[in-house]
Amino acid sequence: MTEITIDKYDEHWPQLFQEERDVILSAVAIPFYAIHHIGSTSVSGLSAKPVIDILIEVDDLETMDSENDCFASLGYECMGEYGLSRRRFYRKGHPRPSHHIHVFETGSIGARRHLAFRDYIRAHPDIAVEYESLKKSAAATSNGDINNYCEGKDAFVSKHQTLALIWWQNEGRAVNC
DSSP states (O other), X not given: OOOOOOBOOOTTHHHHHHXXXXXXXXXXXXXXXXXXXXXXXXXXXXXXXXXEEEEEEESOHHHHHTTHHHHHHTTEEEOTTTTSTXXXXXXXXXXXXXXXXXXXXXXXXXXXXXXXXXXXXXXXXXXXXXXXXXXXXXXHHSTTOHHHHHHHHHHHHHHHHHHHHHHHHHTOOOOOO
């Protein structure tokens, strides 16, 4: 097990996303609908695990499987659905990952859930502060176990993802970044 750290916001995280996005676009043959920066590193000012989360939307999820060798050549471990149906998950760097890629079909609930949560946290600074505090507490009590860390955040994330989807449908707009 590796210590789970929550770092202060790093203004270089958006640049790291852009650089990795460019690498992916130049290396992978299939067309993407969109590539988004998601997760806590995509929210300005929010402390986070220093892992760049990337969401890729594609027309056909199964087509991604034909690109596994390409992603492997970029340093990614291809992990299949990795616990979420209708997703492809790729991890770069182990045991300390630097990037995670989540691939969903365009417009799927998985894609909408991640984008809505990101935009909701960006638009609600009070919720972001609460989330940051929870993440720090979960990391401190997780004993280096990522499952314990995730369980510590689960109720908050589930509640706010539901609220985010409602908000996003009514007010929010996905930002392509």
